[in-house]
Amino acid sequence: MASSNIEFVYQNKIFEITNPDSNETLLNFIRTKLKKTGTKEGCAEGGCGACTVVLGELKKNEINYKAINSCITFLPTLQGKQLILVEDLILKNGSLHPVQQAMVNYHGSQCGFCTPGFIMSLFSMFKKNSKFKNDEIKDSIAGNLCRCTGYQPIIKAAKSLKNKSKIDEFSKSKKNTINLLKKINNKSVVIYHKGKKYFAPRYLMELKKILKKNADVDFLSGGTDLSLVVTKERKDINSIVYMNSIRDLNYIKNNNKYIEVGASTPLIEFESYIKKYYPDFTKILKRYGSPQIRNVATIAGNIATASPIGDCLPLLLSLNAEIVLQDFKKTKVLFLNDFFISYRKTKLKKGQFIHSIRIPVLKGNTFKAYKVSKRYDDDISSVCAAFNLRIIKNKVQSVRIAYGGMAAIPKRAIYCEKILSNSIVTDEIVSKAKKALEKDFKPISDMRASGLYRMEVAKNLLEKLYFEIKQKKIIGVYF
């Protein structure tokens, strides 16, 4: 039986909420119901990190500590997890957690408003036995904005944790926490709250049954788009199906022909898996969003929103990925290329859901991807490009090129591909291929970039690709 109550572990106890409002954000719950005001609202859209909290999730008898943005997390998704807030890090006797102490020692706070968020991001890093290398530190706080310090003292504070003992109160009470999590871990949730429905199935079959009865639902994974309906558009979402609770869909399989990624697999897990096949995929995913986002967001979510600037999409298109759709009865496999219809419209029918994504394993191909945005960290692309080529003896045998940010949907550059296909690539061919992009795309101007710039960059990325392949080296300013 599914439960209409949610249970989570908080301060070493099981905390139960009866019939919660599925549209209430975790941040709102923390600040107004728990009356803990250490967690701050900075933007209510997952873009500044001030609301960062850490969730402990049971994974193979261990606790996986994930930093998340509580402002775009709906309360019921807390089911079965441990909630850790900035206030919980300090001991009863007043002594600070090593992460907190380091931030004090290195003058890591000025106005202090962003500080709790930084503490929680660094705490999650601390709990993952990080080596506190420069890159890891930067990645872990890439989703936390600070307007005062310029980040240097925060980085110094993080570095100082390198040689510190990793034992803290949370490791001491780990066994107990695991036991508590096990007690509450096994339940599906169905909530009816003032006309609003919320489903968090655990199994595929449950999901199918829910969809059979409730065709008009919104799927929730990372919530980067959907939550904003509540926090920004100030509307209700009447029917939510939470995908990330479905265990059957949290997997990565590989049959040597393709890698299959289940719809509820978090990006952060996928990005480390895909690295040995397509290193550039990982490179782009690191910049896809902050760890707070990548901890909960999924490829399936990115595909379903069908945003022209979704960073996974051009990459998947150029790799000719397939998408597995299911409904109560049938399974259907489509090329991703055929999935997008128009601006944010897809072929996903009512009652249907994205089951998984299949990414071909291509040996001997050259796969390169580029993301260009105003800011390196946590920004939306002006242009994102992916190139998948098979080159034998200087001749292009096959080529698939796709761009994001260049049209109303993520789209292949067919004319450009035609020029390159079966050609021996020369300067002249490259400049023809660049020109062909003008036939492929008519990019728009907005606050991120002008159409002119987008086209210029799209062309130049082709030149960059050519140069990088020719010179066998990577050129760029980020390293």
Added chain:
Amino acid sequence: MKIENFINENRPHESAIKHVSGQAHYTDDIPEPPGTLYGAIGWSKKSHAIIKKINLDEVIKSEGVIAVVTEDDIVGRNDVGPVFDGDPIFPKKAEYYGQPLYAVAATTTELARKAVLKAKISYKTLKPITTIQEALKKKSFVLKEKIIKKGEALKAIENSPYRLKGNFTTGSQEHFALEGQAAFVIPQEDNDFKVFSKTQHPSETQQIIAKMLNQKSNTITVETRRIGGSFGGTETQSFIFAAICTLLAKKTKRAVKLRIDRDDDIIITGKRHDFYSEYEVGFDELGVIKGLKLKLASRCGISPDLSGAINDRALLHIDNAYYLENVLLENYLCKTNTASNTAFRGFGGNQGMMAIENIIDHIATSLKKDSAEIRRRNFYQKKKKNITHYNMKIEDNIIQEIFDQLIKSSNYKSRMQNIKKFNSENKYIKKGIAMTPVKFGISFTTWHLNQAGALVHIYFNDGSVHVNTGAIEMGQGTYTKIAQLAANALGLPFNKIKVSATRTDKVPNTSASAASSTTDLNGAATLNAISKIKKNLSEYVKRKYKIKNSEGIYENGMVKFKGKIFKFNKLIKEAYLNRVSLSSSGFYATPKIHFDKKNFKGRPFLYFCYSAAVSEVIIDILTGENKILRADILHDAGRAINPAIEMGQIEGGFVQGAGWLGCEEVNWKTNGQITTHSPSTYKIPAVSDMPEKFNAEIFKKGKNIENVINKSKTTGEPPLMNAMSVFFAIKNAIASIRDYNINPKLDAPATPERILMSIKNLKKKYEK
């Protein structure tokens, strides 16, 4: 025995432990009395329109709504303009997209925010003016233009062997303090109101609310314990929120909290002024400027707000560190249908400085000389060439020393050679380097604002000390530094001093915490209050113990008079029992300054802060992507009260400045609608934008020659301008494409797009 000294010491921020453990309260964190309501504001969707009708029926009917307020609820002044009118709380005519029109109080913030969207408003749309160019063309100004002359600029330019012309733009900037606008108002008896506001300026908040309610100022108390960053964004822009929140509290007779959503915050409030300049400069073969004609125009938005003072500060910093013999300045304050632009760290000074730095850079490229050398040649000198264009003699000039030291410590010259080599070997990736100076004047240019009060109590039972001032703690560490000064003056441990929340009923008539002068003013007032209490004590000791002419030395918890030593606590207790006052107010008014705004002459500043920076960048000429590889800063903080805190300002200011000139771009549609109002579209620097190598240092020989607390110099605003070096390093990298022979046209912010387009234009020029 070592004498405990609490100044010149690295101490953590007084709230550091509270910050890291979530225990520091900001306005929205203050516990609420039962029955508290929550507000939200409805605003104009047109940037210029007559409001024909606002139908709020659906708003009032919306779930949880308790009350709605409009223009009709304002009995007094319907304006929050600080100096001039022009910022109506609820206007009759909408003058910008985002202008508040009405507000609601509801049982939760979520319900209030839902409700405000339900209004039906009919507008008669008018044509908006949104850009500086349009405003100049239509002569749409918020204040009268200014013309300033020194010497004979036109003649000097004409007689110069070299002349250049050009134009240059610096962009706007959203404050993006992590804590957004917030207010919390609790009605009191007698129609009094207790107002908690996220503001840099409690006193003016008090006055504006009093005027709006048609009540006396003594009925309003404003309190601010700390604010989550501000940077000028709540020097005036907080007033409207405190005012509306009070209106709601008055109407409902209940406590009301008004926390503004990030998007609404950015849409409703003003930002940094963007500036457009046109210049004509004459110089000699050494690159020394002989004459300068400069037109400066700024986008002020709909009202004067602080634009007059901001533009004045731009004019006062058009020299930066350079001696300008012949100057002709024109200044236009453009009225546009955009939110009223306002104070932002640097307050126009930085915009003025960018204008001259761009000119110097242009001169250097045209002479094919190192720009640092051209800068050096134009510096103010000590004995001659030391009078500014506003007739102030510079007496504390140390820019030469700072520049020389940094040029060596940063290996500027050898790195420049390495960069040239790198650039000749790399087709797509180019490096650039630049060095820029900073000279920034300290004091409010409005003379009367240079005053501050303080209130100090010593409690007789335990000798603990309570300090209150007009200073607002916004992350700059002013409470910490004031507590350090007080501890030092009383010879007490730091933990015996408590600086309490800033309140208008403790210290009245305060100036905004602004102009970098907060600690200078309020710290000095605190010391004045302490000296009065000390005087009471020494008079008592003299009287009681017949000791002559002894002021007492306060050290390590002891007080030493000639021939008599007390434990501090014992003396305090004894003094109390002998009916001696242990409480005093204090006051400070900045000496020496005077400024005739009309003739633009005088000594507006008590002293100058000096600094210099060298930045090295790398750019990708295929995409315009860029990165700061290294930054070296040498900054004059005088004798710093708390070097760790000053360092935080120096590094943080630099990165904020790099954002202003780099990735931060405010964008409006042609109809005046702002499109960058959230962190997903407006990008402030994140961790990877910090320089790869970041060497910031405080100038060790620094000492304020003026009588400022501890001989220190403030650090608030000046570090921001060190980021000018980043912009010119980018320009330098672009110029490498044509062997440094052509001056690239580059406006700020240098976004990847601007960089790429600059490169494209440069290539075109060459092809011609």
